[in-house]
Amino acid sequence: MKKKNLILLFCCALTSGKAEAHDIISSRYSYREHVLPILEAHCVRCHSPEGPAPFRLTSYLDARPQAVAIKEEVLLRNMPPWYAEEGQQGLIGEHRLSAAEVDIIVEWASGGAPEGKRTPGGKTLEKIKPPEVADLELELPEQILVPGKQRETVRLTLDTGLSETVWITGWELSGARADLLRSASLYRVRIAPENYLGTRMSIDGKLSWAAGAKLEAGEDLALSILYTRPWTLGDKRESVRGRLRIWLSKTRPQRLLHARTLGETGDLPPGSRLFGVLPSTPMKLKASGETEDLLAIFAAPGHWPLLYRFNEPLKISGKLEAGPKTRGIVLYTAP
Numbered sequence: 313m314k315k316k317n318l319i320l321l322f323c324c325a326l327t328s329g330k331a332e333a334h335d336i337i338s339s340r341y342s343y344r345e346h347v348l349p350i351l352e353a354h355c356v357r358c359h360s361p362e363g364p365a366p367f368r369l370t371s372y373l374d375a376r377p378q379a380v381a382i383k384e385e386v387l388l389r390n391m392p393p394w395y396a397e398e399g400q401q402g403l404i405g406e407h408r409l410s411a412a413e414v415d416i417i418v419e420w421a422s423g424g425a426p427e428g429k430r431t432p433g434g435k436t437l438e439k440i441k442p443p444e445v446a447d448l449e450l451e452l453p454e455q456i457l458v459p460g461k462q463r464e465t466v467r468l469t470l471d472t473g474l475s476e477t478v479w480i481t482g483w484e485l486s487g488a489r490a491d492l493l494r495s496a497s498l499y500r501v502r503i504a505p506e507n508y509l510g511t512r513m514s515i516d517g518k519l520s521w522a523a524g525a526k527l528e529a530g531e532d533l534a535l536s537i538l539y540t541r542p543w544t545l546g547d548k549r550e551s552v553r554g555r556l557r558i559w560l561s562k563t564r565p566q567r568l569l570h571a572r573t574l575g576e577t578g579d580l581p582p583g584s585r586l587f588g589v590l591p592s593t594p595m596k597l598k599a600s601g602e603t604e605d606l607l608a609i610f611a612a613p614g615h616w617p618l619l620y621r622f623n624e625p626l627k628i629s630g631k632l633e634a635g636p637k638t639r640g641i642v643l644y645t646a647p
């Protein structure tokens with residue numbers, strides 16, 4: 313009898329005391345042992361001081377207040393920004409959480425978001441590759457970001473100053489604050505689907521094709537740039553500059569890069585290889601006569617323009633089909 317009372321008292325004291333100071337910990341998973349490795353694999357390239365995201369997830373102190381938001385974002389599949397379903401065809405840089413990883417995050421966030429044991433040191437520093445020398449560097453005009461506007465898409469043309477015909481083989485955005493200059497789509501001459509040369513975030517590094525896109529002497533390049541104002545800026549006016557770095561070939565490469573809209577009917581040229589897709593709507597992309605989807609996209613939010621690229625450019629003969637209401641641009645190479 314005495315013993316029972318004692319146990320009861322002890323339990324009450326424990327739970328009430330704990331509930332005041334912290335949440336009750338029911339999660340089997342902790343930040344340090346289970347959650348951080350997932351964040352490092354899928355989130356930290358953006359949620360770190362150099363990334364575009366407005367807060368970091370690299371320490372418990374930073375991640376703990378976001379626990380509920382993290383759970384919601386991963387359940388809604390808003391984060392990480394990657395809206396392609398797992399498919400037969402592997403994509404470059406897939407950033408999809410597995411069901412097991414989602415479960416760990418959900419249990420952690422719902423179960424008191426414990427920190428877990430500190431594991432001693434041991435974080436290996438990533439080797440930073442020295443930047444490749446580009447053939448052409450063009451400064452982007454300064455952009456002022458005024459309070460009150462969260463996002464802005466700016467279209468501009470850039471004079472390359474080139475006096476001979478060249479073939480563009482790759483490009484990247486650089487020298488910009490990734491939180492302000494989020495991403496850009498590049499076009500030859502002017503913004504039109506058939507001139508499309510890919511989309512890149514400022515943290516992404518170089519995009520290249522093992523093919524060239526022809527630019528005649530005197531022709532311009534055009535960009536559609538997505539600028540963002542993270543909430544951390546408050547009322548501050550901020551300006552951002554960036555640079556476009558371009559790689560060129562002076563002789564015609566064996567294969568040329570082409571783009572077309574998804575709505576365009578007709579066969580792709582013989583020997584075509586599908587390089588990637590920029591979706592503007594959800595879609596299921598197929599090669600005509602095939603049953604398997606080449607790519608299935610479940611969302612295409614305007615503030616996350618993403619070019620999905622295949623690990624290996626796909627050999628395609630015939631037409632591409634994506635359904636009547638789908639929109640987007642496909643990039644392919646052909647001899």
Ligand code: HEC
Pocket residue numbers: 351354355356357358359364365366378381382383385386391392393407409540615
């Ligand atoms: C490609 C960059 C990128 C990656 C990868 C990324 N995020 Fe984000 N995240 C952002 C940006 C940028 C924002 C700010 C909101 C916006 O601009 O859309 C954000 C916002 C958030 C928010 C706040 C959402 C809100 O509006 O309340 C949460 C929570 C979040 N991210 C969690 C995650 C988690 C968890 C992962 C990994 C599983 C992840 N993010 C991966 C860029 C990224």
